[in-house]
Amino acid sequence: MVSKNSRPTVGDIRAMKARGQKISMLYVTTLDEAAAAAAAGIDILSIEGRFFSPEMRQAAGNCFVQVGLPYGAAGNLVTAEDYLREAFRCTGMGGDCFYCAASLDIQKTLCDNAVPVVAHVGLIPSQCTWTGGFKAVGKTAESARAVWDHVKRLEAIGCFGAELEVVPDRVAEAISRSTPLIMLGMGAGPGADAQYLFAEDVLGHTAGHKPRHAKTYRNFAAEFDRLQHERIAAFREFFSDVATGVYPAPQHVVPMDDAEYERFLAGIRS
Template sequence: MVAKNTRPTVADIRAMKARGQKISVLYVTTLEEASAADAAGIDMLSIEGRFFSPEMRMAAGKCFVQVGLPFGAWGSFQGRPLTTAEDYLRAAFHFTQLGGDCFYCAASYDIQKVLCDNHIPIVAHVGLIPSYITWTGFRAVGKTAEEALRVWHHVKQLEAIGCFGAELEVVPDRVGELISRNTSMIMLGMGAGPGADAQYLFAEDVLGHTDGHKPRHAKTYRNFAAEFERLQQERIAAFGEFIADVRSGSYPAQEHVVPIVDDEFEGFRVGLGLRNS
């Protein structure tokens, strides 16, 4: 378990919303990313359960951590998919013990309510929801009055069952602002405009090494893709030099071996019954 520290609580995050302080949220997958986020002062990290461990919690330092509970066939916990409220509760209690501060859950209202009723801070998902993408396709959600109202009613239902927050993904900026101002939940904006309570990006987008589609709302601050490619070429070159040294006999050299004094080596030979040549 991580030692007690001064990382934010749910009450602190709510207080940030109340005073209009924008919240920075970063999705990370590695210890290095979590540690860098802590050093930089990121407010909140989103970490999937499959990546969350005591070491990851320690690396996250003072960051408030949202642990992602995998949805159905999208993932598993302890070798089985999460399908029932009991499954989700078991996973949430496990990750709470590891230091999770809140939990992402895109399951049904009844499952989310069970988690909320057990005083587990839940972050749901509205707008473009990847696990329900067959209903909308990969597109902005809420560009018509009717669809924006559906997003609004979804938010109000989540609020009613006790959710702490919701990821608000790819909705028009004015819709995102109006919803964020009129709910007690923390709205984590992903392509939802500057009016959301928080701005949520993936570390891979921020660092410029996105694998596959880069969303419109992503902003790149560094070009790690070029650096990773340079490092890969350096790996290949180093491995090639190692092969050449092995084949030529130049590796291992004298500085890479353990010596034995002549008398001891001769004693070894005698013990084997070998004569001096």
């Protein structure tokens, strides 16, 4: 069992930024991924609230865990009180900080209650209709200034950090150097405080579009495909064994003494 005191704290993560230490971060969805990340020494894990559980916290070991609070009615979180209640619930399970892409007033309520909040700037997937869809943000001086201003508003309400997604590398570096917030870079270049990737991109089994910033280290897609073929083959063999009577064989059944069986038959015939 990992004790709370053996895990990094908000203060530790801030100290890493102060030292200029690069921070590694992965988005994971399974116990195996969380355990592998912990064994590999990854600094921060991002885990959506729907995947977060005591078992997931245990699998994450000494990793600092960011729990994603589901955005909007789909997650039944609408009001500040909804978000606060969910943050407190996940804190009880060992969440270390909380991703929240809701409004500033909701984020401020969390901050005012000492909840370490990670917001989102740049390309914000849940709000990208305002910035023209899934594309880079901050490529003009005006757009970059809007990202800067957003970060400053987050500073003012007391946020701990912000995901900084798909902005030019020079903009990301300038912002990261000029804010106390921990800037978690995803497609934001080497100047961000952290480098953040999805486990599915790292492992090579991304479904759908693979973003430019993704780097694949293993080809799990081929292995998953191989396993699916093996799964189908095994199921077909089982089907055939059942149809032909090969399964179950004597070693798969519970034996009974002949005398006891005869007594049983006599009993049900009487």
